[in-house]
Amino acid sequence: MDSFLRWAVVAAAMLSAGVTASAQSAFSSKPVHIFVPYAAGGGVDILARTLGDVVSKQWGQSVVVENRPGAGGLVASQALVASPPDGYTLIVVASGHATNPLLHPKIPYDTFKDFTPISLLGSSPNILLVRADSPFKSLGDMIAQARAKPGSLSFAYAGTGTSTHLAGELLKNLAKIDLNAVPYRGGAPAINDLLGGQVAMSFNNGPESIPQLEAGTVRALAVTTASRASLLPNVPSMSETVPGYDTEVWWGLLGPAGMPADLVAKLSQDFVAALNTDAVKARLAKLGASPIGSSPKAFDAKIRADYEKWAPIVKAAGMKVE
Template identity: 75%
Template sequence: MASWFRILVAAVALLAAGPATSAEPAFPTRPVHIFVPYPAGGAVDILARTLGDAVSRTWGQSVVVENRPGAGGVIASQALATSPPDGYTLMVVASGHPTNAFLYAKLPYDTFKDFTPISLLASSPNILLVRKDSPFKTLGDVIAEAKAKPGSLSFGHAGNGTSTHLAGELLKGLAKIDITPIPYKGGAPAINDLLAGQIPLSFNNGPESVGQLEAGTVRALAVTSASRASFLPNVPSMAETVPGYDTEVWWGLLAPGNMPPELVAKLSHDFVAALNTEPVKERLSKLGAMPIGSTPQQFDARIHADYEKWGPIIKAAGIKAE
C-alpha cells in the first residue's frame, strides 16, 4: 500500500509541475516588422533595411520593413504605440521623434510612456546641398545672397521639426539671414525637387545624400557637425563659416511600451551585435553614418535630452506641424 501511495504522490507532483515542453519558444518564431516613418530611399529607410537584413540572418526569420510616412512620423508612431509589446513590431525613428510633442497641439500617444527605447543606433551630420549647376559654390555665397535679397531663397527639409529643418533654422539664427523652409514628407522627395530645380537648397541626412553626391548630380556646400565629416573630408563644416554652429541627426530603435525586460535586452543585444558586424559598419561608413549601438537606458536619456534641448527653440521660433 505504501509503495502505491508513493507512486500516486509522485504522479501528482509531475502533473503539478506541468509538461517539460511548456517553455516559450525562442524569439522570434515569425517575421518581425520594422516601421519606417518616412518614404523609401531616405536615411531611416536605408538604415532599417541594412539592419533588418543583418538581424534576419541571425534570427533565421524575415524582417519586413514597412514605410508609413506622414505627419512627421506621427502616423507610424501611433501604429507602433498600439501594437502588442511582443517584439514583433518595431520602428526606426530619427531625432525628430521627441520634438513632435512641440509641433502638434495633441499627439495620439505619449512620447515617453507609449514606447520602449531599444538602442541609439547611429548618427550623422546633415548636409547643405545644391544642384550641380548651382551658382552657389560656398556657404558664404548663400549667406551673401540671403542678406542681399532677404526671403528670396528657400531650403527643402524632411518635415517640420525634423533635424534637417532645425539645421536650417539654426543657420538662419546664427547667420542672421532670412531663408524660407519648405517641408517635405522625407528627405528623398526634397532631393527630387532640388534636382528638378524647384528649390535652390536642401538640408539632407548623409545616407540619403551620398548616392547623389557620388553621381555628381548635387554638390555639398557644408556639413552641420562642428568639424568636417570623415566621409566628406573636402567639404567644410558650417562652423568654419558660421562660428558656434553644430548639430546632427541620430537614429534609434523603438518598441511599444511595457515591453518585458528580457525581450528588451535581447532586442538591444541583437541589434547592437548587427551594428558591429563588418558589412554593416562598412555600409554605414559609406553612407556617412557612424554606428553607436547604445544601451536602452542611454537611448532613453538621449530622447529626454533632445526633448529638453529643442523644445524651447521650437516654441521660440513658432514652428508648427505642416
C-alpha cells in the same frame, strides 16, 4: 554519495543547457515585426531591413519589416504603442520622433512614457548644397550675403519639421540671419528647384546629395554635424563657421512601454552586435551614415535632449503640422 554527486552534475548540466536554450529561443514562437514609419526604399527602411536580416539569423527566427508611413511617423508609432511589450513588435524611428510632440498639436501618445528605448542605431549629417555655379564658395560667403540683404536668400527642405527643415532654422537662429524657408514634398524636388535656380540653397541628406555631388551639378558648403563627415572629409562642418552648430538625422530602435528589463537588455545587445557586422557597416556607409549602438539609457537621454534642444527653435519658427 557518489550517486548524489553524479545526480548533481547532471542536474547542473541540464539547468545550464536550459538557460542557453532559453536565451537562443527567446524569439522562437513567432516572427518579430519591425515597423518603419516611412515608405520602402528610404534610409530608415534600408537600415531596418539590413538589421532584420542579421538578427533573424542570430535568433533563428524570421523578422518582418512593415512599412507604415503617414503623419510624420505618428501612424506607425501609434500602432507600436498598442502592441504587447513582449519584444515581438518593435519600431525603427528617425530623429523626428523626438520633435513630433513639438510639431503636432494632438499627438496620440506620450513620446516619453509610451515607448521603451532600446538602442540608438546610427546617424548621418545633412548637407547644405548650392549649385555648382553659385557665387557662394563657402558658408561664410552665404552668411555675409544674408546679413547684407536680409530675406533675399531662400533654402529648400523636404517637409515641415523634418531634419532638413530644422537644420535651416538652426542656422538662422545661431547665425542671426534671415532666410526664407521653402518646403517641398521630398529631397529630390528640392534639389530640382535648386538646379533650376528657384532657390539659392538646399538642405539634403546624404543619399540625395552624393549622386549630385559626384555629377558635379552641386557644391557642398557644409555638413551639419559638429565635425566633418568621413564620407566628405574636404567639406567643412557648419560649426567651423557657426560655433555651436550641430545637428544630424539619427535612427533608433524602440519597443512599447512596459518591456521587461532583461528583454530590453537582450534586444539592445543583439542589435548592437548586428551593427558591428561588416554587412551593416557597408550598407550604412553607402547611406553616408555611421553606426552607433548605444545603451537603452543613452538612447532615452538622446531623445529627451533633442526635445529640449529643438523646442525653442520650433517655437521661434512657428512650426506646426496640422
